Amino acid sequence: MGQAEILYTPFTMGSLHLRNRFVMAPMTRNFSPGGIPSDGVAGYYRRRAEADVGLIITEGVGVDHPAAVGRETMGGGASPVLHGDEALARWRTIVDGVHAAGGLIIPQLWHQGVIRVPGTGYHPDAPSARPSGIWGPTDKAMVSPDYLEQVRVPTAPLTDSEIGDLIAAFARSAANAKAVGFDGVALHGAHGYLIDSFLWRHTNVREDRWGGGIAERARFAVELVRAIRAVTAPDFPVIFRFSQWKLQDYDARNAETPAELEAMLAPLVEAGVDIFDASTRIFTAPAFEGSDMGLAGWIRKLTGKPTIAVGGVGLSKDLQSSFAQPTVMTDNLALVADRMARGEFDLIAVGRALLMDAQWVAKMRDGGAVNPFRLDAYATLD
Numbered sequence: 001m002g003q004a005e006i007l008y009t010p011f012t013m014g015s016l017h018l019r020n021r022f023v024m025a026p027m028t029r030n031f032s033p034g035g036i037p038s039d040g041v042a043g044y045y046r047r048r049a050e051a052d053v054g055l056i057i058t059e060g061v062g063v064d065h066p067a068a069v070g071r072e073t074m075g076g077g078a079s080p081v082l083h084g085d086e087a088l089a090r091w092r093t094i095v096d097g098v099h100a101a102g103g104l105i106i107p108q109l110w111h112q113g114v115i116r117v118p119g120t121g122y123h124p125d126a127p128s129a130r131p132s133g134i135w136g137p138t139d140k141a142m143v144s145p146d147y148l149e150q151v152r153v154p155t156a157p158l159t160d161s162e163i164g165d166l167i168a169a170f171a172r173s174a175a176n177a178k179a180v181g182f183d184g185v186a187l188h189g190a191h192g193y194l195i196d197s198f199l200w201r202h203t204n205v206r207e208d209r210w211g212g213g214i215a216e217r218a219r220f221a222v223e224l225v226r227a228i229r230a231v232t233a234p235d236f237p238v239i240f241r242f243s244q245w246k247l248q249d250y251d252a253r254n255a256e257t258p259a260e261l262e263a264m265l266a267p268l269v270e271a272g273v274d275i276f277d278a279s280t281r282i283f284t285a286p287a288f289e290g291s292d293m294g295l296a297g298w299i300r301k302l303t304g305k306p307t308i309a310v311g312g313v314g315l316s317k318d319l320q321s322s323f324a325q326p327t328v329m330t331d332n333l334a335l336v337a338d339r340m341a342r343g344e345f346d347l348i349a350v351g352r353a354l355l356m357d358a359q360w361v362a363k364m365r366d367g368g369a370v371n372p373f374r375l376d377a378y379a380t381l382d
């Protein structure tokens with residue numbers, strides 16, 4: 001273990017007590033037909049908690065809105081939801097299993113927004129939720145022509161009352177999360193999905209109170225956080241995932257400068273976000289010119305809130321490259337520990353490495369060969 005010792009020290013934030021700094025990154029698995037987590041899902045999460053993952057952030061979970069989840073860029077269509085007796089009973093079992101193993105678990109509340117393929121999902125007739133009716137610019141999109149064909153057609157922009165319904169849907173799902181015993185909620189505010197589509201000026205060209213300047217584009221996220229706070233509890237942990245990149249454009253930026261980033265995130269802190277999860281493809285990637293600090297470091301510095309960094313931990317290639325280029329497991333924890341010790345971030349999220357090997361956190365501490373990287377692991381719930 002050596003230099004990586006700091007990663008195995010506990011972390012406390014309000015009512016949240018993690019036994020170490022490792023967070024399982026949210027990963028869509030598509031093993032929940034009809035929105036109900038299948039039998040294997042409980043074991044999948046429990047095995048990771050048994051092998052010392054500090055906090056599990058679940059796969060994206062569709063909020064209680066008809067257009068929340070459907071098919072999207074990479075396929076999909078069997079994501080879980082967090083409403084209805086059957087789904088809630090399954091989640092209770094999953095949460096209890098993780099808690100029995102000494103872990104914590106938080107659902108990632110997800111609405112696909114503009115990314116959903118119209119006519120798909122559990123309510124195919126529901127129109128996709130798009131702030132301005134548009135998917136975004138298509139010239140930089142790294143998605144299949146077939147997918148693009150289905151989403152590029154403009155649709156009706158959301159009305160004010162539809163926006164109100166979306167906020168209420170998030171609040172209902174957050175209340176359900178608390179009721180089944182989850183340790184908080186995580187909002188998927190990244191990658192071009194609904195929340196991010198309000199933040200990004202290329203998918204939000206509204207001129208009412210939900211669009212225009214940075215504060216107006218952040219308003220939807222702010223109102224969500226407020227609504228969630230109101231139906232849960234003042235100390236119920238709320239994590240917010242933020243990214244610059246989106247499925248429409250890997251080089252996109254919601255904030256061009258640290259000042260813009262601060263203007264976008266300060267109202268979220270005010271509304272009650274406890275922890276920011278800075279989604280980057282590589283955790284060491286500099287966020288702005290003139291500094292080698294990553295996005296999690298900047299967010300921590302500008303908001304004063306704890307942050308989670310992510311991207312490329314335990315692996316030789318980032319997520320997108322790993323589909324096309326040879327990728328191997330690698331031990332880069334000394335680099336993670338070094339940046340954490342310097343105060344860049346508080347927690348480190350691990351995606352693919354933990355998908356390949358449920359025991360990855362324990363093995364990296366105690367020794368033992370980790371499973372190799374295999375693309376076909378995405379098709380299993382091992």
Ligand SMILES: Cc1cc2nc3c(=O)[nH]c(=O)nc-3n(C[C@H](O)[C@H](O)[C@H](O)COP(=O)(O)O)c2cc1C
Nearest residue numbers: 025026027028059060310311312313319350351352
């Ligand atoms: C199979 C798979 C599914 C993913 N699904 C989600 C998701 O539902 N929500 C999300 O915010 N990120 C999702 N991601 C991104 C991961 O959370 C993470 O940010 C990314 O994989 C980089 O971390 P890594 O390099 O440790 O894998 C997914 C990644 C993978 C590999």
